[in-house]
Amino acid sequence: MAEKPYVNYQSCQAGVPGSKKGVVGIRFSLAPMCDDFITIILDAISKVDLSKVWAKTDATSTVYRGRESAVFDASKACFHHAYRKDVHMMFEMTISKGCPGDVDADYALEFSDEKVNAAAIEAIHFPVLCKFALYPMGETNYMHVIEKVVNEAVDRGIFHGTGHYTSFLKGDSHAVLDYLEWVANRVGEEISHYIIEATILCNLPEEDI
Amino acid sequence: MAEKPYVNYQSCQAGVPGSKKGVVGIRFSLAPMCDDFITIILDAISKVDLSKVWAKTDATSTVYRGRESAVFDASKACFHHAYRKDVHMMFEMTISKGCPGDVDADYALEFSDEKVNAAAIEAIHFPVLCKFALYPMGETNYMHVIEKVVNEAVDRGIFHGTGHYTSFLKGDSHAVLDYLEWVANRVGEEISHYIIEATILCNLPEEDI
Numbered sequence: 302m303a304e305k306p307y308v309n310y311q312s313c314q315a316g317v318p319g320s321k322k323g324v325v326g327i328r329f330s331l332a333p334m335c336d337d338f339i340t341i342i343l344d345a346i347s348k349v350d351l352s353k354v355w356a357k358t359d360a361t362s363t364v365y366r367g368r369e370s371a372v373f374d375a376s377k378a379c380f381h382h383a384y385r386k387d388v389h390m391m392f393e394m395t396i397s398k399g400c401p402g403d404v405d406a407d408y409a410l411e412f413s414d415e416k417v418n419a420a421a422i423e424a425i426h427f428p429v430l431c432k433f434a435l436y437p438m439g440e441t442n443y444m445h446v447i448e449k450v451v452n453e454a455v456d457r458g459i460f461h462g463t464g465h466y467t468s469f470l471k472g473d474s475h476a477v478l479d480y481l482e483w484v485a486n487r488v489g490e491e492i493s494h495y496i497i498e499a500t501i502l503c504n505l506p507e508e509d510i
Numbered sequence: 511m512a513e514k515p516y517v518n519y520q521s522c523q524a525g526v527p528g529s530k531k532g533v534v535g536i537r538f539s540l541a542p543m544c545d546d547f548i549t550i551i552l553d554a555i556s557k558v559d560l561s562k563v564w565a566k567t568d569a570t571s572t573v574y575r576g577r578e579s580a581v582f583d584a585s586k587a588c589f590h591h592a593y594r595k596d597v598h599m600m601f602e603m604t605i606s607k608g609c610p611g612d613v614d615a616d617y618a619l620e621f622s623d624e625k626v627n628a629a630a631i632e633a634i635h636f637p638v639l640c641k642f643a644l645y646p647m648g649e650t651n652y653m654h655v656i657e658k659v660v661n662e663a664v665d666r667g668i669f670h671g672t673g674h675y676t677s678f679l680k681g682d683s684h685a686v687l688d689y690l691e692w693v694a695n696r697v698g699e700e701i702s703h704y705i706i707e708a709t710i711l712c713n714l715p716e717e718d719i
Binding site: 308336357366395467469496 | 575602612652664
């Protein structure tokens with residue numbers, strides 16, 4: 302009888318990242334709400350220059366790992382390449398750094414941090430609505446960290462109110478993604494392990510954003 | 511000049527839920543990947559019996575708040591009512607309890623916890639693939655809590671491996687949702703504030719699940 306594949310995280314310690322190299326990862330799923338979703342997703346994924354990140358796509362999502370600037374560059378590019386005028390789309394992303402269960406494997410850090418995908422998407426801009434939440438782990442003072450981060454969105458003019466379990470952002474697609482990169486960078490300096498969950502929507506049928 | 515709408519979480523304390531009444535909430539987004547997504551979403555939302563939960567739908571998502579059993583009953587019903595044979599769909603959900611920033615408002619707890627939606631969906635079953643993560647907040651021992659939870663999925667026969675930042679589940683739609691409800695219940699007994707993020711997919715084009 303096959304042994305059950307139990308996981309074991311007994312050696313994990315809060316405040317001690319499993320990766321000692323500061324690997325940042327983004328796992329995302331694209332959901333273009335149209336009959337042609339397969340073409341849109343595969344086309345977007347294929348257009349991303351992956352020379353600066355480690356990448357893996359499975360049946361649920363795609364993950365990029367490497368330098369913070371590189372994984373944001375690649376993820377932002379994938380989302381923008383998937384944009385179609387008039388196609389409602391959901392882009393769901395998990396941004397994470399410092400998990401005690403992480404490992405020093407599956408990453409690309411040996412490169413410079415130039416944003417190799419930026420030029421290809423600089424002309425693509427569209428309005429988005431976003432819900433996001435920040436989870437600073439292993440900390441008792443986490444609500445204060447969240448407060449600082451949300452108030453930066455206020456200062457940038459993209460804060461769109463709060464709801465149960467979430468804060469809303471509204472603005473240009475680049476402005477929202479650049480803010481999330483700022484959050485990762487700012488929180489990564491202070492917190493050993495954080496997760497940011499963001500769901501970004503474009504071409505909403507409900508309202509003119 | 512209008513005052514900037516800064517948030518203030520200074521009075522929040524880790525380990526002290528903002529809601530003293532044990533309100534559980536689920537915020538979810540449906541993404542049917544077909545041209546007819548609006549009809550499918552609105553139809554599903556309208557079919558849910560909301561008599562046991564507080565509910566609000568905004569442009570990004572829907573949130574139900576109330577007793578744990580009631581919010582799972584309503585969310586599970588909405589997902590199953592949105593199911594269409596041959597339509598690939600993503601159901602993204604945030605399950606949360608005990609946030610120090612929560613409030614004793616916007617809930618329905620005064621009812622018995624019978625699952626009023628269960629009968630309407632008991633005949634609807636379909637295979638799903640799910641990625642999920644559990645975030646126990648304000649705790650240093652959180653990896654051990656996660657380990658226990660993941661190993662319950664192994665025992666239930668729905669564990670489908672781990673990936674960076676996530677664990678995978680695979681099985682019948684009811685089995686996966688019922689497991690997530692078990693996780694919420696189990697973790698809610700031990701942890702003051704937790705979040706579960708789950709993304710559930712059906713009718714995947716990539717593989718025969």
